[in-house]
Amino acid sequence: MTEHRTLFTFVREFIKNPRHTGAICPSSGFLARQMAALVPPGEGKVIELGPGSGPMTRALLNRGIAPNDLILVERTQSFADHLKQRFPQIKVIHGDACGLSTLLGQIDEPIRAIVSSLPLRSMPRALVQQISNEINHISHPGTRFIQFTYYLHDKKPPFPEPYSGPFSGSEGHIVWCNFPPARVDAFDWIA
Ligand SMILES: C[S@@+](CC[C@H](N)C(=O)[O-])C[C@H]1O[C@@H](n2cnc3c(N)ncnc32)[C@H](O)[C@@H]1O
Numbered sequence: 433m434t435e436h437r438t439l440f441t442f443v444r445e446f447i448k449n450p451r452h453t454g455a456i457c458p459s460s461g462f463l464a465r466q467m468a469a470l471v472p473p474g475e476g477k478v479i480e481l482g483p484g485s486g487p488m489t490r491a492l493l494n495r496g497i498a499p500n501d502l503i504l505v506e507r508t509q510s511f512a513d514h515l516k517q518r519f520p521q522i523k524v525i526h527g528d529a530c531g532l533s534t535l536l537g538q539i540d541e542p543i544r545a546i547v548s549s550l551p552l553r554s555m556p557r558a559l560v561q562q563i564s565n566e567i568n569h570i571s572h573p574g575t576r577f578i579q580f581t582y583y584l585h586d587k588k589p590p591f592p593e594p595y596s597g598p599f600s601g602s603e604g605h606i607v608w609c610n611f612p613p614a615r616v617d618a619f620d621w622i623a
Pocket residue numbers: 442452453454455457458459460481482483484485486487488505506507508511527528529530549550551
């Protein structure tokens with residue numbers, strides 16, 4: 433599949449539904465590599481939320497995450513179809529992260545990381561709270577939550593305040609080679 437097709441899928445989706453897409457451009461390779469680099473080494477599943485056209489997925493594979501360990505959850509049908517074609521070896525779930533635990537079903541392995549491109553800071557509070565609950569539900573000590581944002585100075589977990597969930601600490605930095613520049617953060621489950 434060509435890069436042009438990937439870009440076309442993104443632009444078409446953005447024109448159809450800019451609010452849901454949550455970004456004006458696909459994420460750059462720089463941003464994707466920075467996200468992937470924050471996945472801790474070790475065993476277990478890596479869940480990607482809102483993979484869109486798939487730049488983070490590509491970077492996760494390049495980082496050495498086995499296709500079998502990756503599960504993608506994408507709400508937009510055309511992106512989900514595109515991902516299935518682009519990455520036939522990876523499990524792609526077409527669904528809403530609000531129902532994450534049900535969508536994933538029983539997972540017998542630890543969850544090493546959750547890599548999110550969801551536009552959490554611009555989504556309705558109630559939805560974000562539900563997604564936060566779902567993320568907590570599937571996570572455990574050792575799970576890392578990785579998120580990017582265009583709010584460059586906001587280092588807090590992107591969940592409704594006051595946040596009393598298990599994720600804290602931030603290994604974050606700004607990626608200037610992205611349009612617009614973005615901040616990448618990794619939060620760890622501190623028991
Ligand atoms: C910022 S875009 C990701 C862009 C991606 N990095 C790229 O370059 O193609 C956010 C993605 O999250 C998806 N999304 C938004 N809300 C979602 C939800 N509640 N559950 C699952 N996916 C969602 C959108 O369909 C979109 O693909």
